[in-house]
Amino acid sequence: MRKGIATVSVSGTLTEKLAAIAAAGFDGVEIFENDLISCPLSPERIRDRAADLGLGIDLYQPLRDFEAVGPARLEHNLRRAERKFRLMERLGAGMLLVCSSVSPESADDDDLAAEQLHALAELAGRHGIRVAYEALAWGRHVNEYLHAWRIVQLAGHPNLGTCLDSFHILSRGSDPIGIEAIPGDKVFFLQLADAPPLAMDVLQWSRHYRCFPGQGGFDVTGLVRHVLNTGYQGPLSLEVFNDVFRQSDACRTALDAMRSLIALEESLDRRAPGPVIPTGFAFIELTTELTTELTKGLTTEIATEIKKGPATGPATGPSAGDTLPPAPGEAAALVGLLAAFGFTRTGAHPTKPVEMWEQGEARVLLNATGTGTALAAIGLETPDPAASARRAEHLLAPVLPRERAPGEAPLEAIAAPDGTQIFFCRSGRADHPDWTGDFTGDPAMALRPSPGTVIPATPTPPPPGITRVDHVALTQPWHHFDEASLFYRSVLGLRPLESMEVPEPSGLLRSRAMAGPDEAVRMVLNQARVGARHTPWQHVALSCDDIRGIARRLHAEHPGLLLPIPDNYYDDLEARHDVGPEIRELGLLYDRDEYGEFLHLYTITVGRVFFEIVERAGGYRGYGAANAAVRLAVQHARGPGTP
Numbered sequence: 133m134r135k136g137i138a139t140v141s142v143s144g145t146l147t148e149k150l151a152a153i154a155a156a157g158f159d160g161v162e163i164f165e166n167d168l169i170s171c172p173l174s175p176e177r178i179r180d181r182a183a184d185l186g187l188g189i190d191l192y193q194p195l196r197d198f199e200a201v202g203p204a205r206l207e208h209n210l211r212r213a214e215r216k217f218r219l220m221e222r223l224g225a226g227m228l229l230v231c232s233s234v235s236p237e238s239a240d241d242d243d244l245a246a247e248q249l250h251a252l253a254e255l256a257g258r259h260g261i262r263v264a265y266e267a268l269a270w271g272r273h274v275n276e277y278l279h280a281w282r283i284v285q286l287a288g289h290p291n292l293g294t295c296l297d298s299f300h301i302l303s304r305g306s307d308p309i310g311i312e313a314i315p316g317d318k319v320f321f322l323q324l325a326d327a328p329p330l331a332m333d334v335l336q337w338s339r340h341y342r343c344f345p346g347q348g349g350f351d352v353t354g355l356v357r358h359v360l361n362t363g364y365q366g367p368l369s370l371e372v373f374n375d376v377f378r379q380s381d382a383c384r385t386a387l388d389a390m391r392s393l394i395a396l397e398e399s400l401d402r403r404a405p406g407p408v409i410p411t412g413f414a415f416i417e418l419t420t421e422l423t424t425e426l427t428k429g430l431t432t433e434i435a436t437e438i439k440k441g442p443a444t445g446p447a448t449g450p451s452a453g454d455t456l457p458p459a460p461g462e463a464a465a466l467v468g469l470l471a472a473f474g475f476t477r478t479g480a481h482p483t484k485p486v487e488m489w490e491q492g493e494a495r496v497l498l499n500a501t502g503t504g505t506a507l508a509a510i511g512l513e514t515p516d517p518a519a520s521a522r523r524a525e526h527l528l529a530p531v532l533p534r535e536r537a538p539g540e541a542p543l544e545a546i547a548a549p550d551g552t553q554i555f556f557c558r559s560g561r562a563d564h565p566d567w568t569g570d571f572t573g574d575p576a577m578a579l580r581p582s583p584g585t586v587i588p589a590t591p592t593p594p595p596p597g598i599t600r601v602d603h604v605a606l607t608q609p610w611h612h613f614d615e616a617s618l619f620y621r622s623v624l625g626l627r628p629l630e631s632m633e634v635p636e637p638s639g640l641l642r643s644r645a646m647a648g649p650d651e652a653v654r655m656v657l658n659q660a661r662v663g664a665r666h667t668p669w670q671h672v673a674l675s676c677d678d679i680r681g682i683a684r685r686l687h688a689e690h691p692g693l694l695l696p697i698p699d700n701y702y703d704d705l706e707a708r709h710d711v712g713p714e715i716r717e718l719g720l721l722y723d724r725d726e727y728g729e730f731l732h733l734y735t736i737t738v739g740r741v742f743f744e745i746v747e748r749a750g751g752y753r754g755y756g757a758a759n760a761a762v763r764l765a766v767q768h769a770r771g772p773g774t775p
């Protein structure tokens with residue numbers, strides 16, 4: 133189907149908007165009047181510019197407060213319209229959008245409105261132009277789409293039809309089934325927008341919070357189905373008034389918009405294959421830096437742990453008793469954390485400074501090519517890595533080039549909106565080359581890119597406790613939050629779950645959990661504050677079956693690794709829930725929902741990354757959001773990235 137977008141949906145001047153919209157692959161635009169008025173180019177130059185970019189001007193909008201007025205006002209309005217029709221001829225735009233009047237001057241009189249719209253359509257016809265009448269949700273007398281349609285019927289002019297706008301219909305809770313009563317050739321235009329569920333004045337909601345389909349809470353697909361059932365042949369055109377998009381990069385917003393329409397089109401086709409659903413986490417890759425300052429990012433406990441090297445018994449790392457030079461800062465801190473959790477270093481890349489650490493089904497790759505510690509990549513298990521990558525590419529995700537040495541397993545990777553690399557893996561299956569087989573190097577040698585930089589031996593692994601990766605939480609730049617949520621929804625088939633705002637000392641943190649159909653892949657997207665100075669933090673949550681055991685061990689052996697939880701939290705928890713003293717003693721956090729219970733703990737932060745350990749009991753579905761505010765306050769007090 134033809135794809136369009138209103139110029140109001142992206143930032144910039146008109147010419148910048150047109151360039152961004154064309155670059156994203158749209159076929160047409162709705163030119164919003166304000167964009168044209170403030171453009172120094174003549175209408176002819178704008179027409180040529182759009183044509184050169186391969187864009188049609190599908191609609192000029194809007195003509196306001198036209199209908200159901202007294203004779204003097206009508207005469208003025210028709211004169212105004214005549215000027216617009218001449219402009220539209222110069223612009224090469226064949227359709228004018230008239231939105232229902234909001235003026236106190238307009239009468240509650242359908243016959244009068246119809247008669248005057250008939251006159252307008254007659255005038256339009258002389259210029260070869262058609263008029264689409266749209267019910268604004270806050271129109272003075274006409275605010276329901278079927279009301280606008282009744283007036284169009286009453287007017288009975290071939291150059292007059294209706295414009296349907298998903299926002300106006302769905303924001304009022306109108307049933308879109310009624311659309312099917314309108315003949316397709318009288319639906320002159322279809323504007324699409326989604327919106328988050330907000331209880332607020334509909335005009336404010338529309339002008340500030342609209343978003344692209346798939347980013348909000350409306351069933352836009354269902355509405356479009358009804359429109360297509362009428363036989364509508366016109367474009368799917370996005371009309372999104374959004375405060376954030378207005379100030380974001382236009383090219384990026386236009387691509388996000390196009391992704392939304394591609395996903396929408398796919399959702400219309402019940403036979404479309406849909407996302408290749410990931411079945412779990414294959415790995416989490418943390419980049420870190422090798423610095424020679426031992427103290428940077430280190431707690432005394434870890435430093436001591438690391439300097440000690442392996443204790444007794446066989447270690448998977450270098451031989452016991454190694455007299456290695458001091459370990460580098462953040463890399464060492466990560467090694468200390470993983471070792472304390474019971475991970476073992478199981479392999480190393482033969483040519484790159486990358487180590488693999490494993491426990492249960494959880495794999496963490498430590499990549500020492502970073503500048504500061506960050507979560508760089510997420511490996512996802514998928515039944516068909518190539519199909520996953522193809523689908524991501526179809527949804528406009530950048531496919532990452534990968535340097536592959538001869539003999540290495542192919543790995544398909546794409547970039548998520550925040551730059552996190554997403555790898556599609558099929559690990560340990562006979563029917564697919566296994567990437568884990570590439571980690572053939574000596575585990576002891578991995579993080580030694582140059583002589584003198586050394587990562588110490590793995591301490592003796594404690595009893596296994598971690599079973600798998602439970603979820604990954606990624607903080608998104610504030611203006612890419614909706615884009616990211618649509619990306620994960622459309623590309624990976626994750627559906628948005630609870631969405632909330634968590635108070636933290638320096639603002640409100642918007643947070644949205646997303647999960648695949650069987651919860652095999654869970655993610656949490658957090659929105660960084662506006663103007664946040666720091667690179668966003670991320671965290672990896674690991675599941676276990678005995679968090680009490682792990683907490684006891686960490687308290688005994690590495691107390692400095694745990695994020696301390698204030699006593700006030702426990703006083704409140706004990707007042708709310710019937711929990712024993714053990715939760716307080718072990719420094720755990722607790723939550724419950726209708727399905728079960730949740731115990732969790734957090735570690736200190738290394739660079740921009742921290743870990744969470746979680747134990748879900750009885751089918752608990754949440755993420756401990758009730759405790760997030762406490763964690764954020766403690767982290768805030770400790771400062772960013774300081775363990």
Ligand SMILES: O=C(O)c1ccc(O)c(O)c1
Nearest residue numbers: 193194231266297339371
């Ligand atoms: O908010 C408005 O004024 C406005 C204008 C034109 C539209 O098509 C619309 O849906 C809203």
Ligand SMILES: [Mg+2]
Nearest residue numbers: 266297323371
């Ligand atoms: Mg509209």
